[in-house]
Amino acid sequence: MKQYDFDDVNLPKVNPNEDLETISNNYFRPLFTVDKFEIRSETARDKGIDFHIELKKEQSSGDSVYTNFRFAVQLKATETVQANTDGSFSIQIYSSNINYLLNNGMPAFYVFYHQPTLSFYYENVNSFVAELQKKDGEWNKQEKHSLRFSKLLDATVIADIYKETFDNGILLRQLNQFLKFPVAKDNVGGVIIDANNEVYSVAENIAYIDQFGPDLVNGHQFNFIIEIEQRSHPRAEVPPRFNLICGIAYFQRGNMYKAMELLKLAQQKLQSFEPEVQAMLTYTLLNTKFLLGIMSKQDFDKEMLKITDTKNSGSFFAIEKAYNELSSHKVKPSIGIKKFYKTIRDIIKKDQRNAHMRITAYAKILDAEAILLFHDLEINFTYIIRYTKKPLESKVYLEFLKLGKAYLQRMDLLTDFALKNGYFLGVSNLASSKIEWNYKKIFHKHLLSHWNNRSFDLNAPLNQNDIASLVEGCEKLDKIAGSYEMLEHRENMVSCLNTKYEILHFLGNIEEAKLTKERIVNIIEANDFVGLKARHEDMINGRTAHERFIKDYTLRLNGIQDLIDKIGIEIPDDLSEDIYERNEKEPEWTVSDFFEFKFPYQPES
Template identity: 80%
Template structure:
């Protein structure tokens, strides 16, 4: 039989991209169980949606029904794109495609297939849109945007997509009954949906925030405020307090760009607010600009100083004004701290029914006392550090321990008062401050006990009880960090992690410290906290609290020793070991009497912010 000669010179060529598309489609479909999903390919004049996937719902009798609740999928596939350094994959998405999917009226997802690993990744289009909007409200003017895929499309993700789509379908069904065709005399009015899927008018919602917004802020109901604001569209001009309240809520939740947008609108009607509210508005807006890196630290401080100069700016700024006066070093520390006590006492007396203000004022006192007390400890040790063999038995250190006992007792009383008033942010701040105090006490004690001629002996290991105490402190900081995360106070999260990093660096847990450093960087990056990068860079470049102490104290002591040698004073070498313990001068302390905290019956106090 004559063999047929196959002629392949005039046949359609195989397109590798089409093969990859087929392969990705074939692998994609089995991810969705047929009992719960009906996959329908979009084949006719596809403009950016590859699949509409309908949900099926099992009934009590075991039979399944079609729901007509659907979500859309745009599937991307590649064999050549390499992973980013963090393991994600970047794909360019057209703005027109983003808009097309947003107009779909149902949940929509981008799905990415990585052929070499046969892995699927996904991203919610609404989440992608929110990130774009956060970075640039005019994102639509740009042709393309980079979308980073990092979330695996696994069973848990598919279950979450099912639940989201089902809830969205139920919501739309309930919403439909409120939609009506407008008539000539109707005025267009939006609708709003709360967490229970109840529907309200935009006008009612704006009035609600305008009236009850301060109470919601005081109660830290930031998510509730944001939820209402996001569903209050379309809207025309609104009362300036609505923009102020919503701006503060967005700021507290770390959405700084949206916060700035609303706060600027409120600032246009600045004169409509009381002086104290004006100061709070300007302060929050400045803080957002600083965190975003729009203004530097010096400009921020200068602007805050101008706000503080206004005597009518309220109790919070009065506290800051008094603290700045203390920090200015215009008078001796012992006089400055007494003036500070006097200013705080006057503020608390004037605004005595504000529990949160009282807590803030007393916490500021504790904060102000820390550098003074440790500076005194360092100064008192300069008289004995070259000679004493038992520095922890010295009069200076024994008195410091008594001072510490009184200091921490006041801190515990204030923490208890904050807890009774349900001021959980204040409780977390005080708990973090207590751990930071312990870290500073231990590194001062350890280093000052191991001075060797002209430097600290950094090779000496910590006492086990001190190491255990600092390790326990790191564990407590993790719990505090969780509280900050629940409260969505991202700035406080960074501060908390800074303390943890310093402790781990001091006790030599370098691997753990690197993990904490990376976590700090991620929070700063994800929240665009450009203004906090300076402090992070300081920490990783030799500017932790213990490193700064080692540098400054070593320089100070050696300057003293050099001066003694220069003027020809000789210190005998045969002095008995205990002579300085027996003849030690009385230590000097800047604070001889602590400010006494006064706590009225917390049940009689109305807590305000």
């Protein structure tokens, strides 16, 4: 029987590139164990994603469930690319593909398969974009970019990707649950804007913003406001409320110059607004000028005092005024804090159903109490620190721990209330404050237990549990910074990253602190936050919280010792170890009976 010869048969040709794609896919899939991952190939008209990989999670019952938490993978394969001198491999990536992956809304990775060595390399898309941004802020205008693959994709990396994707999923779940845009039922519900946000006329747009702008601002719909403003040209004179609403929207989205332009136009008709709106307009314009470096911090504070002193300026400014009075040191702290408590009670009583205002007021109380508690800890320690052998077993420290526990319990209650009311910005602020409290508690504990004659022993090793706690705090701050970025509250983002820098500096993690510092500078420069630059430079030049404490407390203690020496009081060197513990002066605390947080109102389910 004659053997069938395929040489003369017209059949589809084998494409070597397709063979390599099949080989890379076949090797890629086994890297992800079926107990934790479900790999789904993208085959229908995909424009840049090869796989969506979903996480599986084992429950306490032993059953595994699908989470719908996913990450995206774009797989590149080649057998011809030569290694660079450092052993990495370079592949050209189109800007359109980078943007496509960024728009995916979930963690995304480029994976490179090198056929000759049967090796997989990877790069996080966000990390790649961060590097591009450092080199050129307008990278998006280039057609393509060189991506150097140098990191091997192994089991450890895959475990890290699982954790990152899971954490990202939890964050997005919280955002989806609590970041809902409230709309005034009696107002906006009757207005029809088509699905594509098409504009019918400039006049209609202006009238829409003038009438329903406050509801849109309350609903954080700043992008929508900006879209309408940009389509409302040409226009003659507009109602001052239109300029105010649009100015606030641009401010919230970081376009400070455009915000200032519109807010100045609104300010020309300042008297047309009710007192609370006047205060809000003036404050936003002042903040814009400060962030742009047009106004100094001293001048900003001076103008803020004028706003808070104005009658009927609103609850927010009444809270700020009460806090400023407490911080002015014009009265004894024990008297000032009681007055502050009373003022907050009166403010809340006037508007008991305003949950966001209640959260803001209670958070301000926590800020004030934290300052007083740490100040009292330092003062109380001045009586024992030069003599005690067991500082962490002293009455002072043990009572501080007890007060701190009660303080944090109230912070957790307030955080829970903020979550239930969908106030995610408040949740982020409180989470950041809790990590800052922990950082200050740890450096006080460490330093106060290592005083040596006339200085702190800065070489004493940190407690390992404290190190782990601070490192975990830094990881949480990264997630909080991410939520601020999603909310586009970049001022808060800078503050959050400042705390991370301070913690890293205290831990002696200089390299990571440097990266955090660069990240802060990039945000400041990208948003023209000139006013924040001085504050940042002050911090990185020896003014972190722990550095200020070391300097100020050393001066205070040595000043006391010098005075004792000058007046001739002698302290024997052979005192028994427990004499000061047994006869320790009763500690004094400005705050011992905390303000009771009440949460009478819960939103309808």
